[in-house]
Amino acid sequence: MSEVTEIPISEIQVAGSLRTKGEDPRHIDALAEVWRSLPPVVIHRQTMAVIDGVHRLRALERSGVTRVKAVFFDGDDREAFVLAVKLNAGHGLPLSLADRKAAARRMLADFPEWSNRRLAEATGLSDKTVGTLRSRAEIPHPASVRLGRDGVAYPVAAAEGRSRSLAFLTVNPGASAREVALASGVSLTTAKDVIRQVRAAVQEQQAPDARAGGGTVTERPKERPGAEELAHAVRRLRADPSLRFTEVGRKLLCMLGGSAAQPQDDWAEMASSLPIHCAPVxxxxxxxxxESWQLLAESLTERLNAGHAEE
Known part of the structure; x- marks a missing residue:
């Protein structure tokens, strides 16, 4: 954006509004009382339309001001809309949830290649909410890539293919790369890479065996990790790219985040504090x-045992 300059209010356009309820008279009254200290409005240079600051502009008009401090934004209409949503969602009179969802739906049509997280950051919504809106949106030509907040393009098909591969390996841990490729619709190279990542993750998380001199394995009883150790393990998993960038992995991380390990005393205190009429449910x-987590643990244990048998 440009440096602050002064322009006549008569040259500024107010076209449409991000707010379904329009301008708020009470907010304008409050701003009019401090009109001398109001920050500059943001103007789209191409159209002279207000991007951010309609309420400030109305307050200045009410105070008899004819010129206003402003900064210009150079970009197309789509970019101007994104900036308007970002600015209005984060300060002043924030946009309502309904207004932010409406803005997200428009951005999905304008920028179908943007990732859910990038759209969430622009609208002040969660990436889950954006994902739900995307699933319901009618996008005639869905993008084959998603542009993340870092500007990097991530192939959608590739991520989905890896997710299918991981899901297939979960059920068929001993499958060959060719079987994974055929079942998941990915290339043989991708299948081998997924298998390699899975095996590397298993090896990394396995504790080293305590072996006796004659080659026999002496198993020592494992101590159950404490809450702090489990929390550290969850943080390590969140940093693992093979989980962060796959649908199955993200789903698991979300579940882990929602059921973070708690000390036994915390559960007991919670149980004693919850209303008794809710206890049965x-x-x-x-x-x-x-039971669901136990089933996952048993399935993973079977995979680990199958891997040991192959070795």
């Missing part, structure tokens, strides 16, 4: 989630 939900 919460207990049943806890049992259901415990």
């Amino acid at each position: 919460i207990a049943e939900l806890a049992r259901h989630h415990a």
Whole structure:
């Protein structure tokens, strides 16, 4: 954006609004009381339309001001809209949830290649909400890549293919690279890479065996990790690219985040503090989630055992 300059209010256009309820008279009244200290408005140079600062502009008009401090933005209409949403979602009179969702739907049409996180950052929504809006949006030509917040293009098809490969390997841990490629619709090279990543992750997380001199394995009982150790393990998993950049991995990380390890004393305190009329339903939900996690643990253990047998 340009440096601050002064322009006649008569040259500025107010076209449309991001807010379904329009301008807020009470907010204008409040700004009019401090009109001398208001920050500059942001103007789209190409159209002279207000990008950010309509309420400030109205407050200055009410105060009899004819010229206003402004900064110019150079870009097309789509970029100007994105900037307007970013600025209005984060300061002054924030956009409502409905307004931010409406803005996200328009951005999905204008920038289908943007990742959910990049759109979430622009609209002040969560990436999950953007993902839900994307699944319901009618995008005639979905992008084959997603541009992340770092500006890097990530192939959508490649990520989905890796997710299918991981899901297939979960059920068929002993599958060959060719079988994975055929079942998941990915190249043989990608299948080999996924298998290599999975095996590397397994080896990294396995504790070294304590072996006796005669080649026999002496297994020592494993101590259950504490809450702090488990929290550290979750942080390590969140940093693993093979989880962060795949649909299955992200789903698992989300589940881990929602069920962070708690010390036993915390669970006992929670149980004693929850309303008694909710206890039956919460207990049943806890049992259901415990059974689900137990099933995942058993499936992963079977994979580990199968890997040892092959070796």
